[in-house]
Amino acid sequence: MTLPRLFILQEYLVLPLLAWMALKSKMAGVALGMTIVGITTAIMIHYGLNPLGMLQANLALTTLGAYILCVSIPMLVLGTALDQLDEQNAHLEQIVSARTTALVEANAELQALAHHDPLTGAANRRYFIEETEKNILRAQRYEEPLCICILDIDHFKAINDQYGHGMGDQVLKQLATLCQSLLRESDLFARWGGEEFVILLPGVDIHEALQVADKLRMAVASSPIRFGQLQIAVSFSAGVAQCRANEDLDSMLSRADQGLYRAKASGRNRVLHTAD
Ligand SMILES: Nc1nc2c(ncn2[C@@H]2O[C@H](COP(=O)(O)OP(=O)(O)OP(=O)(O)O)[C@@H](O)[C@H]2O)c(=O)[nH]1
Structure with a gap:
């Protein structure tokens, strides 16, 4: 079909x-x-x-x-x-x-490169400023304490001159690592430049900040820096300042710097805050 x-x-x-x-x-x-x-x-x-x-x-x-x-x-x-x-x-x-x-x-x-210092791995100055300015505003708004600390390695030029820049760099690296290991997660440790470091301590008043900075100072002073066969003792001096109402970062840094200056002038290897 x-x-x-x-x-x-x-x-x-x-x-x-x-x-x-x-x-x-x-x-x-x-x-x-x-x-x-x-x-x-x-x-x-x-x-x-x-x-x-x-x-x-x-x-x-x-x-x-x-x-x-x-x-x-x-x-x-x-x-x-x-x-x-x-x-x-x-x-x-x-x-x-x-x-x-x-x-x-x-x-x-x-x-990471934009926020960190390549030598020590710590936060860099720019990141510290950004973070600290935000934290200052928050602390002032909620009336919470906040401190900063500036620390400067003692006689660092002599370390470079005597042992070379390799040792100088090693001092910076090991000191940064040690200090960071002793701080809280909420703190911020940064390299300000050269042999100067800064620390942001949120929620901490001046008494606690002096204690924290002194704990770091003692740890650094009792931990010799090793580099190849060499081993040297290192110390730092530091100044601390607590944030005041309506104060900005520049003013805090300047007050902490006065503390540092006094610490250097009165013999180094110590932590002080401004007299005023
Ligand atoms: N190795 C090394 N040295 C650095 C670096 N940045 C800065 N420096 C050196 O740090 C030294 C700082 O010297 P000074 O400012 O005189 O301070 P100091 O010798 O620590 O003296 P005091 O602070 O008064 O105890 C200078 O010789 C700089 O060249 C770095 O990244 N690596």
């Missing part, structure tokens, strides 16, 4: 279906689509429902074979191209993701 030409499975009507399957499932879709078309048409031919409008089954099967060959080649090309496109997209996504990770890491490194 031959189906009326209008109602039979028109070969070109199958093409949009195959193209759709190729787009959806790429090569797998093309293979599945061609299999469904081939099997369905072969079964129809077997039962005499000749979808290709031919009376002779063997002629219809030959035509089906040729049809499948003609349709499958462009569909396979399409499926392969889409598969390759997918692979390229996945590869591009990998590259973008790797570059994004590298950028995030580089950004974190830049942030």
Whole structure:
């Protein structure tokens, strides 16, 4: 039996279906689509429902074979191209993701460089100023105590002159590491410049700040700095100031500096605050 030409499975009507399957499932879709078309048409031919409008089954099967060959080649090309496109997209996504990770890491490194002193690893002057100014405003608003401390290594020039800059750098590094290990997480230890360091002590009044600074002073004085075969004793002098109402960082630094000056003048290796 031959189906009326209008109602039979028109070969070109199958093409949009195959193209759709190729787009959806790429090569797998093309293979599945061609299999469904081939099997369905072969079964129809077997039962005499000749979808290709031919009376002779063997002629219809030959035509089906040729049809499948003609349709499958462009569909396979399409499926392969889409598969390759997918692979390229996945590869591009990998590259973008790797570059994004590298950028995030580089950004974190830049942030660390922008906030830290390269020699000692302590916070740098700029970061200290930013953080301390914020903390001063907060402390004044909530009427909480806050102190800063300036410490300066004693006779540092003599250390450089006598043992060389390598030893001088080692002193700076080891002193910074030791002091940081003795401070709270909420404190901020920073290199102000040269052999001078500053400490932000939030939530701490002048009595506690003097105690903290003295604890650091004693620890430094009793921990000789080792560099190669050399071992030397180091000390520092420090000045401390507690934040007053409406006072800014410059004023606090200047008062702490007066304490430091007095500590140096009265023999070094001590911690003092301003007399006023
Ligand atoms: N090794 C080294 N030396 C530095 C660095 N920055 C500054 N200095 C040296 O630190 C020395 C500071 O000397 P001074 O300001 O005279 O102070 P001091 O010798 O410690 O004297 P007092 O503070 O009065 O006890 C100078 O010789 C600087 O060259 C650094 O990063 N590494």
